[in-house]
Amino acid sequence: MYTSKDVAKLMDIPVSTIRYYEKIGIIPPIERDENGYRIYTNSTLNWIYLMKSLRNAGLSIDSLQEFSRLSKETGEERRKQKQVLTNQLNELDAKIAEMVRVRKLLAYKIETYDEHLAKFQNGELTEKTAEELWKLVL
Structure with missing residues (x-):
């Protein structure tokens, strides 16, 4: 399990960006521990890494949101x-x-x-x- 600070360092992005990604729905909601602190799983890290990579490759926020929305479909x-x-x-x-x-x-x-x-x-x-x-x- 990772903290927000760990993830920010690992992914080389600010904590604010991770929270923004969560807020606008391009990564799944982050689990929280009993104290309300975010806990990042490998699955969440994969989402953050993918979204960061796609964003760096030029995908718009709208496209990332659509991609994430589609992940909930069948x-x-x-x-x-x-x-x-x-x-x-x-x-x-x-x-x-x-x-x-x-x-x-x-x-x-x-x-x-x-x-x-x-x-x-x-x-x-x-x-x-x-x-x-x-x-x-x-």
Whole structure:
């Protein structure tokens, strides 16, 4: 069992965020001990970790609430959770592909910087002779 402070440290998020997640229903209600202190189980930790990860990946609070709501459903309605995850994975894959493309462009610009600067300074590189970056296959 973990305390709020333990979980905040473990998940690297403020206690206020954990309480907010509970308040808006994106994690299940947290059990409490006889003194009213929150007690976190492994299941609760999994929910917090999943919600933190999905939020960091760009899922909106509304989408997280929908995902959590679907967890309380049964049958085909419950299976819609998988579609929420699939949609997010597809978005992430597209973002990663774009980031890889931009990374290659940046690496290319860094690798060729001195050469381009020298050409620019000696007049070899002009508006008319500038490379067409958008046509490069990196």
